[in-house]
Amino acid sequence: MIEIKNKQIVINGKPTLIMCGEIHYYRLQREDWQDRINKLKDAGCNAVATYIPWLCHEPVEGQVDLIGNTRPELDLGAFIDLCAENDLYFFARPGPFIMAEMKNEGIPHWVAEKHPEIVPVGWDGTPATTPTLDYLAPGFLKETKKWYEAVMAIIEPRLYQNDGNIIGVQLDNEVGMLSWVSNCPDLTDQLLEDFVRWLKEKYEQAILLERYPFDLCDRSDRVNGIRSPKEDYAAELMRDLGHYMRNRFTRYIAILREYSEEFGVKDVPFIVNIHGTGGGRGLTYPIGISQLYETYTQDEGYMSGSDIYFGDLNMESFQDLYLINGFMDAVHNPDQPLTSVEFNCGDGNFGETFGGRYDVSAADFKTRMCVAQGNRLLNYYLFTGGYNYQMDEARGDGNGRIASTGERHGFAAPVNPEGKLNFTFPRMARSIKTMMAVGDKLAAMDEDRDSVAFAFIPDYYMTEYRYPKSEKMREIVDNITMHRGAGAWEIVARAMLLAGFRFSSVDVQNKDLVPEKTKSLVLPSARYMDREVQIKLANYLKAGGGIFLYGEVPTFDMEGKPFTELADALGVSSKGVTFNEHGHHMSLTADGWAAPRPEIRTYYSQKFAISSNAEAIMRVTESDDVCGFEAQVGDAGGRAIVLATAYRCDIDLISSALERLGAVPGxxxxxxxxxxxxxxxxxxxxxxxxxxxxxxxxxxxxxxxxxxxxxxxxxxxxxxxxxxxxxxxxxxxxxxxxxxxxxxxxxxxxxxxxxxxxxxxxxxxxxxxxxxxxxxxxxxxxxxxxxxxxxxxxxxxxxxxxxxxxx
Structure with missing residues (x-):
């Protein structure tokens, strides 16, 4: 029996730590399977994970091979059984999308050829720039259900509760990632019609007519008005599309689960993995959380899984990993644990140019931090490399192989395609064995937390669908992007961790925010903030909470309409935001309890008129304008400290500010x-x-x-x-x-x-x-x-x- 409870994975009544390695059976000769499994066991892992590529198992419609008739290495059941013989758990990832550098993202080419209506359409009716498909298109779902029927017939008898070794099934892969990276919200005719239906459920008719001044029910008006939006409703469309796509992804995952359970795969964790890291950093990762959190919190039985592609964990990026684990936990239901289903390992030499080179500490450090923060499953991706075989029917795409990486695949993995260990293997194995030696303890332990949380606002990362010609969208997105991550992450979060704060995260958009549960809050804040969120934060302060705000005090809602509920609660009014320009470069002078401090340079400042309940702690040099202050709010002891400017990573200043709000590092x-x-x-x-x-x-x-x-x-x-x-x-x-x-x-x-x-x-x-x-x-x-x-x-x-x- 497998249960998800108390943020743990419980197998037969015992909290269990799962250390997994990704082995692509279809990229290895069958006689090499045991060798790679041996190396995985030598590393200390207790589980194997793999994608199951629809493209390989059904390259021709109706000719499904899951038992190795066409190629011995396609015998999926035999591979799962071999893992069971080696006392290893199994984590199945059947798609339909798998990515994994596969051609067509692992979808057979015939699917889109048979159903051309499922191919997305972009802004202004342009073709989609990535090989994504319309997830809820009836034609795509029809073919996906047939695939699930075939693959679940292999998985179902091998489930853990059926005396097998399969303990988890992933539904699709990185849902929404392709449309995010291409800024293309899959604007097919079917999607637009469904979007209008959703809008009608969300808004009353009068409000809907005010938001969209065209006939949504007329196909021509709908197509032109949404694919090529006008400025007078651009901000509203960006917000509505983001919320709609969340709902759409949620329905898609629910349908995949229905298919799985219809074909006997049930009572097993269904896992949704989250995309978003890029360039070795996590600044964009919460976009994936924002897109997908409704999919894996919609019902019991789901778990989320992160994609961790940081390379080295160092002074530049360590706070990124801590934050994204915290943000995932912030949106979870109370019983849901953290997991990472693509936990990057290996040497980083992806292009075989030696231009990327990870330190041996990379996987070790990330393992330790993730386990400390409560990750109960880590899947080392990619554990072993392999080969991309040539398809029987070449498509004239330049090489005719199943994937885009050439003949060899996973050459940066700890075990290379030929089975040789690279220099990262011993250190990675050492950390896995360290965790597994006390795995029964760690599987039931939680991180100790100090009385401060870092705020997560999912809608601050709902910026993936931006019409390229919209200046209004650009202005909102650019300001939110400026404040949601880099400044607060590089300055405040890094200083907090270096000062020893063990902080949690809280979803201030969707969860309760009361001082009894969250004594003090670090708030990355932009010029734009949702009305309900501003009201919630103001009420939190009035009830006695403490906020350290870094960025700008909001003066607009998320659609660009003036709204100052939070500023009003603070007793301040914004006099505008000033940026450096040629010949004028601002400096900052500390004031009040923050003084004395050396004067430092900055590149922007929001200036305030403050009331008698506020004390200046930072001013713009020469002009003496207030850009930082501490304010008393309400009669219950609420307090806010605001730095509305770009400051340095001053550990002492930030620690002092948090201690004034009642948070002390333990x-x-x-x-x-x-x-x-x-x-x-x-x-x-x-x-x-x-x-x-x-x-x-x-x-x-x-x-x-x-x-x-x-x-x-x-x-x-x-x-x-x-x-x-x-x-x-x-x-x-x-x-x-x-x-x-x-x-x-x-x-x-x-x-x-x-x-x-x-x-x-x-x-x-x-x-x-x-x-x-x-x-x-x-x-x-x-x-x-x-x-x-x-x-x-x-x-x-x-x-x-x-x-x-x-x-």
């Missing part, structure tokens, strides 16, 4: 150098401390939790580009030992031994146990009653393996 260190990420996870009295050194030099520090120095006050040497997960009061039932604390990581546990990875020149492992610790030249043993201190005789940089045995 997990801190005393290293004078930054570049350390820290957090902790716990369940009951058991806890792990996670530390990552993002820099290329060693750092010495003392770690403090809630005012108490850990590890008996000893300093920790955090090695360069290394991460550690150190236990506090962790009970291991097999050897009947409680680890009070340890400077070494747990790597493997048996009934009579614990293997550790040493991290120091002299590691200390403090146990509580009645069992006798066997003597060894590798360590000293000091015992007082049932308390045992083990002191390593090994230097971690010489030999980092230590096995403690019990008599």
């Amino acid at each position: 997990l801190t260190h005393d290293c004078e150098y930054h570049g350390i990420f820290s957090t902790s996870v716990s369940n009951g009295g058991e806890r792990f401390i996670h530390l990552l050194n993002l820099d290329g030099f060693d750092k010495e520090l003392h770690v403090t939790l809630d005012g108490e120095k850990l590890f008996d006050g000893r300093s920790i040497l955090l090695q360069n580009k290394d991460g550690v997960m150190l236990p506090l009061n962790v009970v291991l039932e097999k050897p009947n030992v409680k680890i009070s604390h340890s400077t070494a990581e747990i790597m493997h546990v048996t009934n009579d031994s614990i293997e550790f990875r040493l991290t120091q020149s002299k590691d200390f492992i403090c146990l509580e146990t009645d069992r006798i610790v066997e003597s060894s030249p590798d360590y000293l043993v000091e015992r007082a009653d049932n308390k045992v201190t083990i002191i390593s005789n090994k230097h971690a940089k010489v030999n980092d393996q230590l096995v403690v045995k019990f008599a």
Whole structure:
């Protein structure tokens, strides 16, 4: 039995951590399957995932091969069964879209040829620039249902509850991604007709006529008015299209689930994965969350999965990963856990030019952060490379293969197409084994959080459908894009993490916002903000909440109409926003409690007239205009601190601001150098401390939790580009030992031994146990009653393996 509850994946009553590796059976010779599975097991994984390409299994309509008649490697059932024989769980990804660099995104070419009406139409009636299809077109759904009938016949008897090993099924892949990257909202005739139906359900007739001054029921008017919108309703269309497409994607996923269950695949988690990372950063990732959160929160039995393509996790990007995990969690239903179904690994040499080169810490760091934040399933993508075979019927597309990457595929994976391990494999395997050694603990642990949350507004990322000729759309989108990510992420979120804040995220658009649950809130804010969101934030302040606003205090709603509910609650009025121009470059002077600070340069400032309930904390140099202030709101102690300008990553300033709002970091260190990420996870009295050194030099520090120095006050040497997960009061039932604390990581546990990875020149492992610790030249043993201190005789940089045995 598989359950999704308490943000956990529970299998037969036990919270379970799933570490998966993506192996494309159809890109390997059948005789190589076992070798790649062996390497996956050597890495410490307990599950296999794979796409199931419709394009390969039914290249000709009606000729479905899922049992290897045409090519031995297409025997899907045999591959799943082989994984079962190796005691591995299985995660099936049957599409219909799979992407995976496949031709036509994995959809057989005959589908669109048979149903030309399903091919999208773009703005102004131009052809779609990506090979997407109209998801809800009847012709596409008809063919998809036939595909699901065929593939679910292989999956159904192999479900976990049917004594098989399949524990999850993904529905489609990266829904909405292609229309986002092409700025093409699939404007087929069928979609436009459905859009009008949706509009009529959403708005009363009088309001609808006011929003769209043309005849929506007339096909010609509808086609021209929506595909080529006029400026007087452009902002309204952008907003309505975004909300409609969310609804459309939700209905599409529900239909795929109906097909799955009709063909016997039920009582298994259905997973929807989220696209959006780009250029090694996560700034656009919440676009995918915004598009898809309604799909996986619509009912029980769904899980979301992230696509994590960050490359190295370093000082530039580490806050991105923390934020996107938080945003995913913010929109989830209470029982839904975090997962990552495309967790990028390997060396990054995608073009085989050595122009991309990941550090060995890349997958390790991302694994540690994701597990610390509550990810219960990670799928290492792509675990092993393979080959793109030539299709029987060449299409004259230049190479005739099933995919666009040439003959070899996945050449940057930890295991290359020929089965050779690359330099990233050992470090990746080490981190997987570290997690799995205490997987039963981590699967039930949650991140400890301080009393501050980072706000997520889904509609701030609903900017993917912008008519290229609309200046009104451009103005709104550009301002929101300017403030929703880069500034707040690069300045506030990074400073918070470097200061030790373990913060949550909250969906302030759709979820309750009350001071009792969210004591203080960091709010990235643009000039435009939804009316209901402004009202909710104003009420939150009046009820005693605290807001740190970075960006602009909103003066318009999301359709560009004046609206100042939040500004009115703050008791301020905007005097406009000024940007630098040639010959005039603004500087900032700190004021009030923020002073004294060095004057710094900025590129924009929003200036305010403030009332007596507000105190200036930042001014524009020379003009003395207020661009930052602290305001008291209401009679319940509400307080807001606003920085409506571009500031530097001033850790002390931001920490002081949050502390004034009632938030204090609970997990801190005393290293004078930054570049350390820290957090902790716990369940009951058991806890792990996670530390990552993002820099290329060693750092010495003392770690403090809630005012108490850990590890008996000893300093920790955090090695360069290394991460550690150190236990506090962790009970291991097999050897009947409680680890009070340890400077070494747990790597493997048996009934009579614990293997550790040493991290120091002299590691200390403090146990509580009645069992006798066997003597060894590798360590000293000091015992007082049932308390045992083990002191390593090994230097971690010489030999980092230590096995403690019990008599």
